[in-house]
Amino acid sequence: MKYLTVNEMSKKWGINERRVRVLLKEKRIEGAKLENHKYLIPENAPKPLDRRIKGQRLFEDSPLKGVDFDFKNYRKQYPTSDGYFGRFGGSFLPKNLQKAFDEIYYGYLTIAKSAKFIAELREIRKNYQGRPTPIYHCQNLSNYLGSVQIYLKREDLNHGGAHKLNNAMGQALLAKYLGKKKLIAETGAGSHGSAVAMAAAYFGLECDIYMGAVDMEKQAPNVARIKVLGGNVIPVYSGTKTLKEAVDAAFEAYAKEYKTAFYVLGSAVGPHPYPLMVRDFQDIIGIEAKQQFKEMTGELPDIVTACVGGGSNAIGMFEAFLEEPVNIVGVEAMGSGREIGKNAATITLGKEMVLHGFNSLVIQNKDGTAGDAYSIASGLDYPGVGPEHAFLHEIGRVKYEAISDDEAAEAFFLLSRLEGIIPAIESSHALAYAIKCARSMKSGSILVCLSGRGDKDMDFMLKKYPHMFK
Numbered sequence: 001m002k003y004l005t006v007n008e009m010s011k012k013w014g015i016n017e018r019r020v021r022v023l024l025k026e027k028r029i030e031g032a033k034l035e036n037h038k039y040l041i042p043e044n045a046p047k048p049l050d051r052r053i054k055g056q057r058l059f060e061d062s063p064l065k066g067v068d069f070d071f072k073n074y075r076k077q078y079p080t081s082d083g084y085f086g087r088f089g090g091s092f093l094p095k096n097l098q099k100a101f102d103e104i105y106y107g108y109l110t111i112a113k114s115a116k117f118i119a120e121l122r123e124i125r126k127n128y129q130g131r132p133t134p135i136y137h138c139q140n141l142s143n144y145l146g147s148v149q150i151y152l153k154r155e156d157l158n159h160g161g162a163h164k165l166n167n168a169m170g171q172a173l174l175a176k177y178l179g180k181k182k183l184i185a186e187t188g189a190g191s192h193g194s195a196v197a198m199a200a201a202y203f204g205l206e207c208d209i210y211m212g213a214v215d216m217e218k219q220a221p222n223v224a225r226i227k228v229l230g231g232n233v234i235p236v237y238s239g240t241k242t243l244k245e246a247v248d249a250a251f252e253a254y255a256k257e258y259k260t261a262f263y264v265l266g267s268a269v270g271p272h273p274y275p276l277m278v279r280d281f282q283d284i285i286g287i288e289a290k291q292q293f294k295e296m297t298g299e300l301p302d303i304v305t306a307c308v309g310g311g312s313n314a315i316g317m318f319e320a321f322l323e324e325p326v327n328i329v330g331v332e333a334m335g336s337g338r339e340i341g342k343n344a345a346t347i348t349l350g351k352e353m354v355l356h357g358f359n360s361l362v363i364q365n366k367d368g369t370a371g372d373a374y375s376i377a378s379g380l381d382y383p384g385v386g387p388e389h390a391f392l393h394e395i396g397r398v399k400y401e402a403i404s405d406d407e408a409a410e411a412f413f414l415l416s417r418l419e420g421i422i423p424a425i426e427s428s429h430a431l432a433y434a435i436k437c438a439r440s441m442k443s444g445s446i447l448v449c450l451s452g453r454g455d456k457d458m459d460f461m462l463k464k465y466p467h468m469f470k
């Protein structure tokens with residue numbers, strides 16, 4: 001019988017050498033043997049395909065067990081035409097604003113589904129944004145942690161350095177078709193704000209970005225970017241001076257200007273049709289990732305994970321995997337503790353209520369009002385969450401976990417130092433969860449959505465964790 005080396009087999013199967021070695025270690029390649037410290041693989045050995053990896057499993061059951069849903073047709077049913085995912089979502093707005101949102105929904109259904117719009121957006125994604133973004137296998141990090149293999153979907157390499165531009169370009173293109181002159185947006189970490197400023201420059205529109213004063217200080221590099229790009233940054237000084245108040249202020253401005261302006265919402269939240277639109281503009285992440293991961297490894301990952309603020313990068317990543325036997329985990333911010341005001345773990349700790357015009361899970365005070373949210377990551381400190389996440393949690397298809405500030409900071413430095421990739425502190429929450437799993441599992445693969453790059457966080461991290469720089 002003819003035998004091939006690991007290198008030859010990796011070429012034959014079209015997967016990387018590291019993956020072949022993992023399959024060998026897991027004894028999943030028939031007839032393979034070790035001779036003089038070299039693996040030899042029978043030339044005709046079948047490629048192990050898409051079998052769930054045995055060993056110490058993190059989740060006992062199949063991810064689809066007990067979930068009575070046909071996920072192949074899920075998108076046709078959810079959301080409903082009035083924007084509901086189960087009982088979550090909907091639209092709770094004053095009459096005049098409802099009219100404006102209806103116009104957006106109608107425009108979305110007619111314009112954004114037209115062949116011309118789709119072709120224009122595809123062109124923008126390819127030549128302006130640089131899509132598809134790659135999948136990267138973190139060999140150093142995986143080796144450091146043990147035998148679980150960690151992979152990243154590199155949204156940090158999307159133009160602008162975060163996933164936010166996928167959505168901003170889609171909504172801004174719709175604004176252009178609707179004849180609007182100005183884009184209005186809220187921002188937390190500034191990633192969405194700079195994405196909207198880029199979109200405004202690209203389409204020749206005016207641009208007003210509302211941002212909490214605390215976030216402006218924490219995310220100063222993004223404030224500068226918005227200004228360089230020609231956007232106006234409007235500071236918000238009320239409440240906790242963070243994302244929740246920025247949303248309030250942006251809504252107020254839009255209510256006055258809706259005839260000539262378009263509200264570019266930055267996450268999978270808000271009244272109908274925003275959770276639907278944002279999901280559809282972000283689902284490119286998971287569509288690409290699923291195909292790329294299969295091409296790279298020959299199978300599906302055991303776990304797919306992403307951080308959840310409002311939930312746009314997560315829903316974009318998860319959607320393509322819902323119908324697959326893959327564990328899906330959204331990662332929220334546990335901040336510095338479980339008490340109200342110390343975290344943004346909305347699904348873990350929140351209760352159902354209407355906030356900012358939609359029904360979902362929200363962190364609540366004892367009197368039933370929306371509580372303050374906090375996270376080291378400005379992009380995660382929103383007290384609500386997208387209605388589709390509340391729904392996927394309720395039906396048990398997606399699990400939601402929470403990661404503390406310090407765990408996220410550890411992941412931030414580990415990835416930077418082991419792989420030369422500085423992750424956004426938001427994305428570091430998903431990475432920290434993957435690191436936690438890798439430490440407790442014997443084998444398997446985890447695909448993390450690296451939603452953005454961490455340049456915007458460096459000054460803040462230098463100040464907050466000075467001991468890491470000695």
Ligand SMILES: Cc1ncc(COP(=O)(O)O)c(C=O)c1O
Binds near residue numbers: 163189266268379451
């Ligand atoms: C890099 C990055 N990742 C994630 C998020 C969280 O937003 P979402 O949950 O909508 O993906 C933000 C928000 O600003 C962000 O900047």
